Amino acid sequence: MKILVTGFDPFGGEKINPAIEAVKRLPRSIHGAEIYQLEIPTVFHRSAAVMKAKIEEVKPDVILNVGQAGGRAGITVERVAINQDDARIPDNEGNQPIDEQIQKDGEAAYFSTLPIKAMVEAVKSSGIAASVSNSAGTFVCNHIMYQSLYLAHTCYKGVKAGFIHIPFLPEQVVDKPTMPSMNLGDIVKGLTEAIGAIVDYEGKEDEKIIGGTTH
Known part of the structure; x- marks a missing residue:
């Protein structure tokens, strides 16, 4: 199995982004799967173009995107993208789309x-806070x-995909x-455990356990 893991560059005035810092530190092999790391720009549409070029090169079985979610205390595995x-703020090239469709021929x-449930349980089992998230926001993540x-769904049938949000690093919250926040070592450990669950659950049903919220 080949897994492409992407991480964003810094944005929003931050000097560092824990996403790419953690992605760069992932093992090259997790539970027998080959891990490919890719830095992508925090830019609408160009991020997808950079990713698509890497998909063409690597031909992964799984795409896992990782992004920063300042304010969240744990690792959050996203359920849905809209x-x-x-x-709310411009991307790294000054683009600030408002109420725009991402793909006009795409699903809502x-x-x-x-x-996602198995991934959350794997992270929690390693002693790191994790949960399912039901909103990935409306920014580049x-x-x-x-x-x-x-x-x-349209070009690479059979490829699986998803997203994980991670907290700020301690150095990012000195003035907040x-x-x-979460230290980088724990973020890397959590991502490694989540990826391990992706590999282990290949061909299996996800865990049927509570992961919802009331609001």
Whole structure:
């Protein structure tokens, strides 16, 4: 199995992005699967173009996108991506789409095709906080998750895709004392466990366990 894992560059005034820092530190092999790392720009549409070029080169079985979710305390595995860009801030090239479809011929939403419940349980079993998330936002994180699933449905049949959000690093919250953070080692460990679950659940049904929220 080949797994392409993407991580964004810094954005929103931050000097570092834990996504690409963690992705770069992943093992090259997890549970026998080959891991391919890719840095992508925090830019609408160009991020998908960079990713698609790598997909053509690697021909992965799985695409896992990783992004920063400042304010979240744990690792959150995303359930769904929506066909909507609605940027609160500009991306790294100054684009700020508002209420725009990502793909005009795409579905209103695509659900992750990864075993999200099993991934969460694997991370929690390693002693790291994790949960299912039911919103990837409307910035470039949701955009790339949607694009990955759109490509998997339209161009690369059989490829599975999904997204994981990770917290700020401690150095990012020095001036944000109310914000939670997670050290890079734990983020890498959590991602490794989540990827291990992807491999272990190949061809199997996801766990049927509670992962929902009331709001």
